Amino acid sequence: xxxxxxxxxxxxxxxxxxxxxxxxxxxxxxxxxxxxxxxxxxxxxxxxxxxxxxxxxxxxxxxxxxxxxxxxxxxxxxxxxxxxxxxxxxxxxxxxxxxxxxxxxxxxxxxxxxxxxxxxxxxxxxxxxxxxxxxxxxxxxxxxxxxxxxxxxxxxxxxxxxxxxxxxxxxxxxxxxxxxxxxxxxxxxxxxxxxxxxxxxxxxxxxxxxxxxxxxxxxxxxxxxxxxxxxxxxxxxxxxxxxxxxx
Amino acid sequence: xxxxxxxxxxxxxxxxxxxxxxxxxxxxxxxxxxxxxxxxxxxxxxxxxxxxxxxxxxxxxxxxxxxxxxxxxxxxxxxxxxxxxxxxxxxxxxxxxxxxxxxxxxxxxxxxxxxxxxxxxxxxxxxxxxxxxxxxxxxxxxxxxxxxxxxxxxxxxxxxxxxxxxxxxxxxxxxxxxxxxxxxxxxxxxxxxxxxxxxxxxxxxxxxxxxxxxxxxxxxxxxxxxxxxxxxxxxxxxxxxxxxxxxxxxxxxxxxxxxxxxxxxxxxxxx
Numbered sequence: 001x002x003x004x005x006x007x008x009x010x011x012x013x014x015x016x017x018x019x020x021x022x023x024x025x026x027x028x029x030x031x032x033x034x035x036x037x038x039x040x041x042x043x044x045x046x047x048x049x050x051x052x053x054x055x056x057x058x059x060x061x062x063x064x065x066x067x068x069x070x071x072x073x074x075x076x077x078x079x080x081x082x083x084x085x086x087x088x089x090x091x092x093x094x095x096x097x098x099x100x101x102x103x104x105x106x107x108x109x110x111x112x113x114x115x116x117x118x119x120x121x122x123x124x125x126x127x128x129x130x131x132x133x134x135x136x137x138x139x140x141x142x143x144x145x146x147x148x149x150x151x152x153x154x155x156x157x158x159x160x161x162x163x164x165x166x167x168x169x170x171x172x173x174x175x176x177x178x179x180x181x182x183x184x185x186x187x188x189x190x191x192x193x194x195x196x197x198x199x200x201x202x203x204x205x206x207x208x209x210x211x212x213x214x215x216x217x218x219x220x221x222x223x224x225x226x227x228x229x230x231x232x233x234x235x236x237x238x239x240x241x242x243x244x245x246x247x
Numbered sequence: 248x249x250x251x252x253x254x255x256x257x258x259x260x261x262x263x264x265x266x267x268x269x270x271x272x273x274x275x276x277x278x279x280x281x282x283x284x285x286x287x288x289x290x291x292x293x294x295x296x297x298x299x300x301x302x303x304x305x306x307x308x309x310x311x312x313x314x315x316x317x318x319x320x321x322x323x324x325x326x327x328x329x330x331x332x333x334x335x336x337x338x339x340x341x342x343x344x345x346x347x348x349x350x351x352x353x354x355x356x357x358x359x360x361x362x363x364x365x366x367x368x369x370x371x372x373x374x375x376x377x378x379x380x381x382x383x384x385x386x387x388x389x390x391x392x393x394x395x396x397x398x399x400x401x402x403x404x405x406x407x408x409x410x411x412x413x414x415x416x417x418x419x420x421x422x423x424x425x426x427x428x429x430x431x432x433x434x435x436x437x438x439x440x441x442x443x444x445x446x447x448x449x450x451x452x453x454x455x456x457x458x459x460x461x462x463x464x465x466x467x468x469x470x471x472x473x474x475x476x477x478x479x480x481x482x483x484x485x486x487x488x489x490x491x492x493x494x495x496x497x498x499x500x501x502x503x504x505x506x507x508x509x510x511x512x513x514x515x516x517x518x
Contacts, residue, residue, distance in 0.1 A: 028469040037504035073503040198299040232344040233308035
């Protein structure tokens with residue numbers, strides 16, 4: 001047991017090396033953005049959830065503060081009301097979304113792990129926005145297939161945020177393209193994959209980074225070629241690709 | 248100095264003067280070219296961790312879907328000596344998406360240059376969309392105008408030559424202009440951004456956005472005090488640092504500072 005715990009801790013430490021550098025030219029520049037433009041206006045609930053999550057061993061998975069701020073602005077500019085989130089973790093982007101939506105806004109949120117969500121839920125409740133969230137534990141594909149079967153669900157989502165298993169993004173996309181409304185947006189997270197999308201073939205890469213990189217590269221090509229969407233790939237966080245459905 | 252045989256003293260003096268003038272011209276041209284060259288070094292690296300990553304974004308996600316007019320204007324502008332000033336392709340794509348998501352219709356642009364962001368805007372707005380565009384230099388705009396016309400969107404543009412502040416003051420005086428702009432893009436003289444902001448905050452509608460360009464100023468916002476820096480970069484950097492603090496502290500806006508291009512800060516008016 002002790003060896004297993006040690007292994008997990010070492011693994012977590014290795015993950016922390018890899019994660020949460022930004023994609024920017026220097027850490028200093030990234031810190032500047034955070035300190036100058038993000039933290040001053042940050043909702044206290046976001047700060048609290050950020051600090052809780054920072055203590056968690058898998059915190060590499062969390063949405064970063066600059067990304068949360070961007071999602072918030074995007075949702076407000078779009079007047080989004082009915083959204084979906086695939087991949088919740090402790091709920092940082094979920095909280096950002098819930099704070100940005102109007103009081104009668106709704107978020108269908110899915111994750112295979114309810115425990116992590118429950119870490120963040122008290123903060124979301126304290127912020128007074130938990131009532132907007134419908135959380136479903138389990139893999140996303142079966143639920144998406146259910147939604148797709150009922151045509152009255154088609155074109156009903158203003159915004160869908162996907163921050164989950166990269167080897168399933170294209171499978172999600174095949175369903176989400178009919179669930180998002182025309183003019184609505186699907187956002188795919190981690191599409192620049194720690195910058196590894198341009199790493200030379202012989203670059204030392206962690207196994208999981210190298211494994212998922214192929215899926216990310218494939219996804220990026222597929223998004224650019226999909227005639228049903230217009231895209232915009234932003235170097236925020238680990239890379240977000242916004243896909244606006246055109247028909 | 249040589250005296251050729253058979254030449255009169257006056258003629259050779261003239262020849263000398265001509266030679267001197269030519270040398271002066273050549274030096275000046277050289278200077279301008281070097282200056283442009285230096286500008287090109289400074290400009291259009293991105294703010295990202297590597298050029299390779301930036302190129303990847305352009306080649307994978309920007310160029311495939313790019314409107315042909317954007318490509319054409321980009322290429323025309325690339326040949327211009329002051330092309331450091333142009334909006335980059337990834338920024339153009341982002342502006343386009345933003346405008347569509349906002350359903351923007353009535354916009355303003357301060358700082359046009361050859362019109363790359365203006366074209367991106369005009370393509371993104373509906374057919375009855377309108378852009379009030381200002382620049383001190385009509386010549387550069389006229390470089391891009393044929394492309395904008397060919398794209399069929401020139402009718403949306405109302406171009407005014409001259410400094411922006413007097414025109415903004417005029418607009419402000421008439422209260423019926425207040426809160427009438429969905430989106431305002433400022434890509435101009437950094438030492439005036441805060442002066443613009445004082446007017447634009449009342450011209451943009453509640454819920455609308457003012458976008459300020461170059462707010463990360465080539466990354467120099469975090470350069471150590473002794474870092475070697477071009478004079479103009481250092482000069483304007485103080486204004487950029489001050490602007491960023493002021494925008495973060497302005498209670499009438501919510502902001503978002505994105506590392507797209509040279510840094511865009513979006514400011515959404517809340518009241």
